[in-house]
Amino acid sequence: MRDRLLEALKKSTADYAEIRVEFTDNTALTYRGPEIDRAESSSCCGGIVRACTKGGWGTAAFDSVDDLGRQVEEACRCAALAGRSTTELAQVEPVDAERPARLERDFRGVGLDEKVRLMGSYNDIILGAGPAIETSYVAYVDSFRRVHFASTRGAYYMEERPQVGCYLVATARDGALVQRAHFSTGSPTTYGIVVGLEEKAREVAERAQALLKAPQPEGGPHTVILNPKMAGLFTHEAFGHLSEADFIHKNPKLRELMAIGREMGPANLNIIDDGTLSDRVGGHSFDDEGTPTRKTYLIKKGRLAGHLHSIETAARMGAQPTGNARAVRRTDPPIVRMTNTYIDSGNMPVDELFAGVDRGIYACDGVGGQTAFEMFTFSASYGHRIENGQKGELLRDVILTGNVFETLKSIDAIANDLTIPEGLGGCGKESQAPLPVSFGAPHVRIRNVVIGGK
């Protein structure tokens, strides 16, 4: 494949061109209630050529890998249509590498019948957990991607990117009230991640039933403690997306707002994106432009310390590429994305974090979020009241919203228990989803967070 890609790129008439070809095998098995609701597999190949001429990008995405030279010509033709200024792309030492997957336990060696049996056992636990359990959703997914990349700079790599995981969801009902509890996990290295989750299945079933009796929080500002999953989601959604330089580089006002050195939060706040964490799904050796991944400080000691870059945004902003140009599907162009993003550990024991709250809300396990630049909204899977420093009553429908700049400044304590949960991610941007990412944090306390409620 190496020679085929480099040969095809000889047809380039652009300032820069790259070609990425992928072979992907996926399996998805889903229980919904007592039956298997979905059993699907796919095996696809295809890719994309991206070319840059006079600063304009042309792309040619394809499923047929038979005539790659023609795709290079098409991308160069489109680039010529788009380009009107100058091509500015940061230099990266061209790689020449092969990175086969290193799997501790290869999911491809496990039979479909075994995967079904395992998921069926979790499903039985959820469905048998109590009379209020109405239905279940238990899904197994695996994916094995082999990515070949080459550029007109002479770079070539082959990287295998496996991932395997599962979702456990319990739905409980009381009359018209329906409540769900979720757990998900994922790994790029081992099938073992989906084994031995019986206790997690019991937990989600019990929580879904307990949430039926839980009240909603009162709407309005509260002191909130976020658990690591929830703080991780906040970091990713509310702040991480603002650090993606493709939002910033052509937007002078936003560039000013996200200027390096700007004070963003308390002095003990450090936020990091690290694509080198090879045991998390956001970790790879190279991004989809051939840049090696690395650890990037986005906030250091409370001040803005860096952005996430592609080769284009790095050149335009006078920075180094950070290895964050990523594509979801084989036919997608790479765009600036996060990898594994987290708030670094602070030094306060978790108990002290809680002790400082007379009345507040403990928000746990984020299930989703959305941002529009400064504004964010995201949901906790569940929450608890905090009264006199103690975790109290269970709460449902805990939804947080606010302005990220104000919220980061309102962080008043960071615990010493950093956790980056194993998961499958599922980030979406510009119609590219679900991207494997992970995120985490220690427990974090924030004052004056608006909680939605009736």
Next chain:
Amino acid sequence: MRSVLTASTEARLKQGLEEASRLGASAAKLHLRHEDKLECEFEAGEVKSAGSKETLICTAEVLINGSKGTSTGNRLEDVSTIVERAVALARTAGSAAHFDAYPAPADTTPVETRSERTLALSADEIIEASRRMDELVKTYGADLYIRCGGDRTASESLLVTTGGVCNSWERTAWSLGLFAQRMRGTDMVLTHDQRAWGELDGTYDVEAIAERLIEDMRRAETIVEPPSGRVKAYLPPDTLARFLFALVLGISGRNVAKGESPLRDRVGEQVLAPTLTIIDDPHQPFAPGARSIDDDGVPTQRQTLFENGVLQRFLYDLDTAGLAKTEPTGNNGCTPNNLVVQPGTQPSAELLKSIDDGLFIRGLIGFGQSNVMNGDVSANVGLGFRIKNGEIVGRVKDTMIAGNLYELLAKNVVLSADLDYTGCFPHAVIDGLAVSTK
């Protein structure tokens, strides 16, 4: 687009059905989709990218001993492998099938989905439309950050089933999108609009998209205190469409059969306000969801879902119809093909004037993260305006809405006589929306 729907492709798929039978499948279908797309992105006054995309997807679904296996690949020469994988899945890990056979060919309603004019739309023309949108919005403020773009898609599909269906169809579509951002200090105004349609007709209106964004920016100039408590809300058509999301989940036959829909057992009951008549119309020419036949080979039909607020029926695909022991309605995934809300009687401008104090909801962030199946919503008002004495007086910030969509849509809902560019959604005023603020 270079067509792949040749006689030999059809023969190859039919051969795939025979292979499935030989491997023990009691029923099978093969669905091929081939798509060709041109797209263009424009950012900060210049073309960011232009591109083409050609993709092909072939899906095999087979039934063996009451189990269903589905497999997908993207090379025509792999049809045998795709079928073999589907068979292997059905044998070892197949999903429960609730039907025995794919339906025999039946009469279908022809629907226009392919336009020569759309097909002829070039990359240059899409770039020009983007440039025009950028220029128009720039006239309002040179400091605006603008991104826009568009695409043109041509696709062809072929479905063959052991029920005897051999049906092909073609579809064209364009879309245009425009996003603008204004920033003053740390205060940002974000707004966007988009259109998508099958025919290159009056709906392809670059000026209208730009004017809507300019109107948003003008209305956002002043920041005002949001209303609080339970308020009246004005929903433009695209916001109303989002408010119907819970209903789409509720009328899904799958969700009903699995016991998850709050609408189960409620057919014939007054679920929504009497002003709401909602139809699924797959036969509207060039609508994005227009189709004659669904992916199981079941003819589609125009059907009323809510008549004057009374729930009429649920939507079933072939498998779910078997599960619920009813007839399929021609709705893949048990979702509406093309939702249409019947208009009201007053012009939208009068609806706005009728509000003494309320909230105009132009954009929401995080809608759909609550228990939407249950109807619960809680969302941030990404872009919203306060209405006082029938006039928009300014933009609100730090505002969240919460409520139950079933309860909100069961109260006093007033719809406008004028509809959006698709002819599917009116403007609406709803009552009793809970608003919380910082």
